[in-house]
Amino acid sequence: EAGVVQSPRYKIIEKKQPVAFWCNPISGHNTLYWYRQNLGQGPELLIRYENEEAVDDSQLPKDRFSAERLKGVDSTLKIQPAELGDSAVYLCASSSRLGSTDTQYFGPGTRLTVL
Amino acid sequence: GQQLNQSPQSMFIQEGEDVSMNCTSSSIFNTWLWYKQDPGEGPVLLIALYKAGELTSNGRLTAQFGITRKDSFLNISASIPSDVGIYFCAGQKQAGTALIFGKGTTLSVSS
Numbered sequence: 001e002a003g004v005v006q007s008p009r010y011k012i013i014e015k016k017q018p019v020a021f022w023c024n025p026i027s028g029h030n031t032l033y034w035y036r037q038n039l040g041q042g043p044e045l046l047i048r049y050e051n052e053e054a055v056d057d058s059q060l061p062k063d064r065f066s067a068e069r070l071k072g073v074d075s076t077l078k079i080q081p082a083e084l085g086d087s088a089v090y091l092c093a094s095s096s097r098l099g100s101t102d103t104q105y106f107g108p109g110t111r112l113t114v115l
Numbered sequence: 116g117q118q119l120n121q122s123p124q125s126m127f128i129q130e131g132e133d134v135s136m137n138c139t140s141s142s143i144f145n146t147w148l149w150y151k152q153d154p155g156e157g158p159v160l161l162i163a164l165y166k167a168g169e170l171t172s173n174g175r176l177t178a179q180f181g182i183t184r185k186d187s188f189l190n191i192s193a194s195i196p197s198d199v200g201i202y203f204c205a206g207q208k209q210a211g212t213a214l215i216f217g218k219g220t221t222l223s224v225s226s
Contacts, residue, residue, distance in 0.1 A: 042203050042216025091157050101165050102210045106157035
């Protein structure tokens, strides 16, 4: 079974430029998460989707970040314009609830460097 | 954002030694998980714990869900060089919600 796929793996841009990240979750997983991981820290949630609906976007900086999950499968996270402080690893995870439990599986991440 | 208190921050051990790390929180969690992250990769799930007091093993790894539901520990027995990496604890308040992570424990193993 294929894992969570993310692209690109690395991205270097200049500040004020736009950037987009793509995620393909594990087949059949209806919950998709975007996390941001700063250097030396654990991941922190940006947004969570149940199918195509964003059910938790309270930590998403909405002035410059946007996300979508059309058709409830693939998802795209966009930053426009990027700032120096956006340099981080952006991780996508997916899960499928089984009763009262669910296990989140992570993709390899996109490492963003903003110059 | 909220993060769990994970300790130690780093460990330097000899191959064959046992390792213990732990995670505490001021909040109650219904699920505790332990992940390992290698450089340039995403976190990989090692052990998931779903019941207070639960003790679960995965090969040389053993983890426990604290009875207060506010803490968890991970033990690695007889460490080997491929155990090198960053270990993260994560708590989840209910299924399908965000994971709250610790800051990680960086493990170095010398042979």
